[in-house]
Amino acid sequence: MKIGDKHYRSVWVAEDGRTVQILDQTKLPYELEILDLNTVTDAATSIRDMWVRGAPLIGAVAAYGVALAMKKDTSDANLQAAYDELIVTRPTAINLKWALDRICPALKEVDPAERLTAAYALAGEIADEDVQINNQIGENGLKIIREIAAKKQPGETINILTHCNAGWLATVDWGTALSPIYKAYNEGIKVHVWVDETRPRNQGGLTSFELGSHGVPHTLIADNAGGHLMQHGEVDLCIVGTDRTTARGDVCNKIGTYLKALAAKANGVPFYVALPSPTIDWTVWDGVKEIPIEQRDGKEQSHVFGIGPDGTRTWVNTAPEGTTCGNYAFDVTPAEYVTGLITERGVCEASPEGLKALFEK
Numbered sequence: 533m534k535i536g537d538k539h540y541r542s543v544w545v546a547e548d549g550r551t552v553q554i555l556d557q558t559k560l561p562y563e564l565e566i567l568d569l570n571t572v573t574d575a576a577t578s579i580r581d582m583w584v585r586g587a588p589l590i591g592a593v594a595a596y597g598v599a600l601a602m603k604k605d606t607s608d609a610n611l612q613a614a615y616d617e618l619i620v621t622r623p624t625a626i627n628l629k630w631a632l633d634r635i636c637p638a639l640k641e642v643d644p645a646e647r648l649t650a651a652y653a654l655a656g657e658i659a660d661e662d663v664q665i666n667n668q669i670g671e672n673g674l675k676i677i678r679e680i681a682a683k684k685q686p687g688e689t690i691n692i693l694t695h696c697n698a699g700w701l702a703t704v705d706w707g708t709a710l711s712p713i714y715k716a717y718n719e720g721i722k723v724h725v726w727v728d729e730t731r732p733r734n735q736g737g738l739t740s741f742e743l744g745s746h747g748v749p750h751t752l753i754a755d756n757a758g759g760h761l762m763q764h765g766e767v768d769l770c771i772v773g774t775d776r777t778t779a780r781g782d783v784c785n786k787i788g789t790y791l792k793a794l795a796a797k798a799n800g801v802p803f804y805v806a807l808p809s810p811t812i813d814w815t816v817w818d819g820v821k822e823i824p825i826e827q828r829d830g831k832e833q834s835h836v837f838g839i840g841p842d843g844t845r846t847w848v849n850t851a852p853e854g855t856t857c858g859n860y861a862f863d864v865t866p867a868e869y870v871t872g873l874i875t876e877r878g879v880c881e882a883s884p885e886g887l888k889a890l891f892e893k
């Protein structure tokens with residue numbers, strides 16, 4: 533998508549054909565800084581420290597991380613070492629494992645002399661596929677927005693609530709939850725987005741940045757505002773992303789998603805999840821019991837981070853020094869609270885039958 537006049541993906545390979553480049557998402561929306569990743573450790577650090585984030589993007593960067601590892605040494609042992617280094621970077625989003633399980637065994641079948649070239653090609657394939665998947669999610673989600681528009685007065689605004697950032701910055705391009713919104717806006721449907729701030733990492737700032745760059749009207753709200761807005765008829769539709777969806781349709785997404793789904797159910801607001809197929813974990817059934825929930829540094833909870841008056845990036849404490857913090861990064865929304873899953877193959881019920889009907893083959 534565009535920032536100013538320039539089209540960006542969130543990860544790409546530089547002109548030298550080997551350096552992997554990313555936008556430093558810890559600096560956005562204040563600064564647009566491109567970072568070079570030169571080694572597998574750079575890639576692992578970029579995922580762990582959230583220079584890149586969002587389930588599909590984590591998967592793509594992990595795949596490029598394997599390619600970076602192959603620059604140094606194309607042996608089986610180094611391929612395994614790259615897998616081991618990358619797989620532990622973040623525990624919840626399944627796309628990381630999905631991408632590594634796709635690229636590493638495929639490379640194992642390739643002669644070591646050819647592995648470097650093959651690794652970049654395979655990582656590029658994963659990235660390109662992500663763009664196609666999200667484009668298709670956009671088309672399928674657009675149909676839902678059109679249906680809502682058809683029930684409204686001509687020219688009336690459709691208010692959509694989203695949580696976290698499931699836009700192009702969280703994927704390689706387009707985004708998942710934001711993709712239908714971009715497409716609706718592009719075809720002239722009047723949309724307005726309620727953007728949850730998404731403490732403590734404030735991914736809502738990234739969503740506001742994306743929507744603003746594209747011209748989509750939006751309002752940044754405190755995470756606790758959604759229930760109030762739904763009670764007052766100010767939300768027509770919720771669309772969120774997912775970091776892991778189970779075989780029965782439970783959805784693990786950014787902390788706070790579950791509370792939005794409860795409020796949506798209580799107020800009769802449709803609650804959709806934009807789900808690219810690499811985010812389905814077919815090995816997991818009960819998301820609440822089985823999905824590991826990442827817990828991050830308490831400092832992210834006890835402090836806010838931003839640009840100080842002198843332009844320097846600062847942490848500011850908002851809790852008494854030494855306060856014990858619980859920084860749970862994700863939660864699970866059981867399938868019963870999900871109106872539907874918007875996938876690249878169509879929209880389905882959040883149920884084993886719904887998922888199987890689309891993805892049996």
Ligand code: MRU
Pocket residue numbers: 585586587588625695696697698699702703707708709733735772773774775785786861
């Ligand atoms: O901790 P993050 O910022 O990586 O979490 C991202 C989210 O929870 C997104 O909503 C999710 O990955 C879906 S993105 C397409």
